[in-house]
Amino acid sequence: MEYRQTLEVQRSVHALRRTGKVPDVVLTVEHDPVFTRGRTARPLEYRVPLDVVLRAGIPVVDVERGGDITYHGPGQLVAYPIVDLRQHGRDVKRYVGTIEEAVIGALAAFGIEAARRPGFPGVWVQEGKIASVGVYVKDWVTRHGLALNVGVDPAHFGMIHPCGLAVRAVSMNELLERPAALRDVEVRLVESLAHGFGWRLELREPDELEE
Amino acid sequence: MNQASTQVVLPDLGEVDGAVVVGWLRCVGDxxxxxxxxxxxxxxxxxxxxxxxxxxxxxxxxVGEGKRVQVGDRLGNITGG
Incomplete structure (x- = not known):
């Protein structure tokens, strides 16, 4: 799905959550290729000249989430939890920890051992970074969220230093003998998030959220 | 003239080790x-x-852009009403 389109969906669900018209929601999506630059992005984060990025036809979008530049694209599962933190302890650090632990739990279901690294938000395996986080909080309600690499084109990732770090981005399928289907990872991740936040799940389309 | 003044402080964000000011969305005088x-x-x-x-x-x-602040620190001031 085109990035800016999902940004609009996020913003409208965020507004509904802030006014209490919907419960906590998690949106999941697989994006068309895009680089997004968070609030603390710096120009040095491209590994290749910017015109090479632009010639590849990958849009670059400035967004309000925290963090630096990141890539989204096919083979990556993106989850946007729209959560009212007033009902989850009003703690930004705990929130980020909860979504990181949810990713770790989902990866474990596929036999992948992953961990958090103190001081380096995201989820890590021995080979590098497998999931990124970047969050925006207004009126204690979150948007943006996490991106888990299931089977991403490494050539696209190679254009940037993910999140400003000179680290390797790793996909689940590099670590698995039998590639995981994005849809299966999605189910596990959403279940894992529900466990972390104490949700009872109900499946809805974005335009069916309000009752 | 004596005007009421309200401090803008960094709210309690939980177990965080402070935060960095990314930017002000309004200007002095607004x-x-x-x-x-x-x-x-x-x-x-x-x-x-x-x-x-x-x-x-x-x-x-x-406190301007790029500066580190702790929970409870004063970020600015609002006067009048």
Whole structure:
């Protein structure tokens, strides 16, 4: 799905959550290729000249989430939890920890051992970074969220230093003998998030959220 | 003239080790309404929007972009109403 389109969906669900018209929601999506630059992005984060990025036809979008530049694209599962933190302890650090632990739990279901690294938000395996986080909080309600690499084109990732770090981005399928289907990872991740936040799940389309 | 003054402080964000001011969304002298987005801070890869605690005029920006602040620190001042 085109990035800016999902940004609009996020913003409208965020507004509904802030006014209490919907419960906590998690949106999941697989994006068309895009680089997004968070609030603390710096120009040095491209590994290749910017015109090479632009010639590849990958849009670059400035967004309000925290963090630096990141890539989204096919083979990556993106989850946007729209959560009212007033009902989850009003703690930004705990929130980020909860979504990181949810990713770790989902990866474990596929036999992948992953961990958090103190001081380096995201989820890590021995080979590098497998999931990124970047969050925006207004009126204690979150948007943006996490991106888990299931089977991403490494050539696209190679254009940037993910999140400003000179680290390797790793996909689940590099670590698995039998590639995981994005849809299966999605189910596990959403279940894992529900466990972390104490949700009872109900499946809805974005335009069916309000009752 | 004696005008009421309200401090803008960094709210309790939980177990975080402070935050960095990303940018002010309003300028000194701007009229603001209580609840308006005022300043963004970042911690734990999270942008947190601090809203105006009162209506009035943004009289002072005490902490500028790029500076580290702790929970409870004064970020600025709003006067009048």
């Amino acid at each position: 009229a603001v309404q209580e609840g308006d987005d005022l300043v963004e801070v970042e911690t734990e890869k999270t942008t947190f929007v601090v809203s105006a605690p009162a209506s009035g005029r943004l009289a002072e920006i005490a």
